[in-house]
Amino acid sequence: xxxxxxxxxxxxxxxxxxxxxxxxxxxxxxxxxxxxxxxxxxxxxxxxxxxxxxxxxxxxxxxxxxxxxxxxxxxxxxxxxxxxxxxxxxxxxxxxxxxxxxxxxxxxxxxx
Amino acid sequence: xxxxxxxxxxxxxxxxxxxxxxxxxxxxxxxxxxxxxxxxxxxxxxxxxxxxxxxxxxxxxxxxxxxxxxxxxxxxxxxxxxxxxxxxxxxxxxxxxxxxxxxxxxxxxxxxxxxx
Numbered sequence: 001x002x003x004x005x006x007x008x009x010x011x012x013x014x015x016x017x018x019x020x021x022x023x024x025x026x027x028x029x030x031x032x033x034x035x036x037x038x039x040x041x042x043x044x045x046x047x048x049x050x051x052x053x054x055x056x057x058x059x060x061x062x063x064x065x066x067x068x069x070x071x072x073x074x075x076x077x078x079x080x081x082x083x084x085x086x087x088x089x090x091x092x093x094x095x096x097x098x099x100x101x102x103x104x105x106x107x108x109x110x111x112x
Numbered sequence: 113x114x115x116x117x118x119x120x121x122x123x124x125x126x127x128x129x130x131x132x133x134x135x136x137x138x139x140x141x142x143x144x145x146x147x148x149x150x151x152x153x154x155x156x157x158x159x160x161x162x163x164x165x166x167x168x169x170x171x172x173x174x175x176x177x178x179x180x181x182x183x184x185x186x187x188x189x190x191x192x193x194x195x196x197x198x199x200x201x202x203x204x205x206x207x208x209x210x211x212x213x214x215x216x217x218x219x220x221x222x223x224x225x226x227x228x
Contacts, residue, residue, distance in 0.1 A: 031214055042203055042218035050213055058215065088155065094214055101216060103157035
């Protein structure tokens with residue numbers, strides 16, 4: 001979507017390797033979120049951020065870390081990828097209040 | 113913690129007919145927002161409709177409308193005059209207060225197919 005980009009769009013990696021996914025926004029929104037989507041589970045929150053260097057865990061945060069050193073970038077890192085982390089990852093942004101959410105196009109990550 | 117449940121993994125509707133997708137949620141909050149998102153095969157998340165809990169009137173957007181029953185914690189989506197382009201995965205979502213980060217909590221999704 002306009003104003004938010006995720007990279008890469010697809011990635012295949014080996015078990016045990018580190019992986020970083022990037023979410024970049026040009027909207028200057030305060031809130032940023034990382035979700036993973038798996039069949040039968042919908043989208044589940046991994047981590048979120050409510051400002052630069054302000055982050056918190058979601059419901060499925062084990063094995064993931066995040067960083068937000070600038071308003072526009074929210075990085076999701078898998079320190080040592082496992083096959084259970086094969087999924088589609090979505091980033092979302094929100095300005096807060098009554099504003100809505102804008103989602104990125106998703107990253108399909110395959111861990112082999 | 114809030115939860116959202118969509119009990120229909122798959123639904124099917126004939127083109128031009130009406131279909132209703134179910135969603136229930138659990139929360140102790142009194143003020144919140146509810147959403148329906150559509151996800152076509154392109155993977156893009158598209159907002160279909162949203163409802164503010166403090167509004168008694170059900171939200172409508174063209175062929176899409178909701179039946180919001182706050183006491184029952186139910187939020188169903190009705191699609192009228194179904195079109196082939198409505199075929200997609202539909203997610204119900206609850207937004208918590210921004211004091212808790214404004215997180216969206218999603219249901220499991222309902223895969224809607226539309227038969228010509």
